[in-house]
Structures are given as C-alpha cells and as structure tokens.
Amino acid sequence: MISEASTELTQSGFVVWREFKPGASTLDVSAAIGKVVEIERLLPGRGIPTVQALKPRERETVGRNRYSGNYGLGEFPLHSDLAHWPLPPRYLLLKCIEGVRDVFTSILPWSLILPSFGMSALQRAVFACRKRRFGSCGLVRGMSRHQAGCVLRWDPLFLRPLNTPAKELAALMSAPNWAKVSTQIPLFRPGDTILIDNWQVLHGRSAIPVSCTGRRVERVYLSEVTL
Numbered sequence: 001m002i003s004e005a006s007t008e009l010t011q012s013g014f015v016v017w018r019e020f021k022p023g024a025s026t027l028d029v030s031a032a033i034g035k036v037v038e039i040e041r042l043l044p045g046r047g048i049p050t051v052q053a054l055k056p057r058e059r060e061t062v063g064r065n066r067y068s069g070n071y072g073l074g075e076f077p078l079h080s081d082l083a084h085w086p087l088p089p090r091y092l093l094l095k096c097i098e099g100v101r102d103v104f105t106s107i108l109p110w111s112l113i114l115p116s117f118g119m120s121a122l123q124r125a126v127f128a129c130r131k132r133r134f135g136s137c138g139l140v141r142g143m144s145r146h147q148a149g150c151v152l153r154w155d156p157l158f159l160r161p162l163n164t165p166a167k168e169l170a171a172l173m174s175a176p177n178w179a180k181v182s183t184q185i186p187l188f189r190p191g192d193t194i195l196i197d198n199w200q201v202l203h204g205r206s207a208i209p210v211s212c213t214g215r216r217v218e219r220v221y222l223s224e225v226t227l
C-alpha cells in the first residue's frame with residue numbers, strides 16, 4: 001500500500017489512506033513515513049506543538065493568527081500551510097482521531113491553476129507577510145525554487161499581495177469556481193489519513209455543521225517522505 005502511495009503522491013500531490021494504523025500515534029505514523037518537522041525545537045517558546053490537535057472552534061475563542069480565529073466554523077479557503085515561512089514545510093499529514101462524514105478537506109493541485117496563471121507570473125508575484133514575526137520572512141514569491149524542487153504557495157489570509165501579478169493571483173483564487181474542481185475528502189473513521197504535498201497542492205476545509213463539532217484531526221509537518 002505504501003509503495004503505491006509514492007507514485008500517487010508524485011502524480012496527484014496527495015495520498016489518502018483509510019483506517020491507517022488507527023491505534024498508532026500520529027507522531028509514530030509520521031516518523032515511519034518520513035522526516036518530521038519538529039516545530040517545538042525550531043520555534044521554542046511559541047507554544048506550537050509538533051503534533052497539532054485540530055478541532056472546530058468558534059472564531060471568538062481563537063487568536064487571529066490562526067485560521068479558526070478568522071473563519072471559525074466557516075469554510076477555510078484554499079491555501080498552502082505556513083506560506084509566510086521562507087520555506088513552507090514540504091508535506092503535511094492529517095490523521096483522523098474522531099471522524100465526521102459531513103466535513104471535507106478540499107484539495108486543489110497547482111496543475112489545475114497553472115493553465116490560468118503561468119509559472120512565470122507566479123514567479124514574479126511578490127507577497128508580504130501579513131505580520132512580521134519570528135519564523136516568517138519579509139517577502140515571498142508565488143513560485144520559488146529549493147534544491148531540485150519547485151515551491152508553489154498561496155494564502156489569502158497570511159500573505160498580502162504587493163505587485164500586479166500577486167494581485168492578479170489573489171483575484172483569480174477568490175473566484176468561486178475552484179470549489180467545483182477541488183477534490184473533497186472526508187476523514188470519517190479513526191486512522192483515515194491524508195498526506196499532502198504542500199508545495200504542489202492547495203488545501204482547505206469545508207464549513208463545520210453543528211452536528212460535526214466533535215471532529216478531531218491531528219496534523220504533523222514533514223520535510224521529506226520515504227514511501
């Protein structure tokens with residue numbers, strides 16, 4: 001199962017495993033498939049754990065530096081995680097702890113966006129981080145290179161478009177039609193897991209119905225995977 005996942009990850013930018021080692025910890029599952037980004041060690045004192053527990057929250061109960069603090073139980077727009085970092089983590093792993101059927105992780109590969117917005121324009125698109133703070137940088141581009149890889153990024157909340165290509169990308173991504181071409185993935189059983197290539201696909205989350213506030217998901221970032 002794991003070996004097939006390598007091809008799928010390369011081709012689609014994400015992999016889904018159903019009921020994958022539900023009894024194992026998210027950290028153990030992540031460490032078995034790649035190199036975990038130890039956020040606690042990278043950013044000591046910031047209170048960001050390496051394994052992050054994600055649960056639906058009302059907007060008023062969370063700081064504005066979090067998606068929940070801006071969108072609450074509403075839909076999370078498509079974005080790259082930690083897009084304001086100089087080098088966003090390559091992968092994120094989401095593992096279901098308590099599942100629900102009516103909440104979906106949306107996945108949109110950049111390969112579906114690039115026909116409408118060329119790689120050259122993406123490379124020229126410059127964004128400022130919404131807030132300067134440790135762990136973030138001053139300016140980032142929509143496309144940059146790292147070693148042999150291409151880093152593609154977008155975030156409507158934490159990045160502020162500075163030049164014309166960046167504003168054009170922001171306008172393009174605000175169009176409602178992306179929802180129709182996104183893949184919608186529910187995490188509904190313990191162990192259901194999505195591994196996302198954060199450089200190659202954007203992700204979001206559907207709104208949380210009142211009946212689904214018990215959803216519990218854990219997230220870990222990885223710098224590389226060895227499937």
Ligand SMILES: [Fe+2]
Nearest residue numbers: 079080081203
């Ligand atoms: Fe995210």
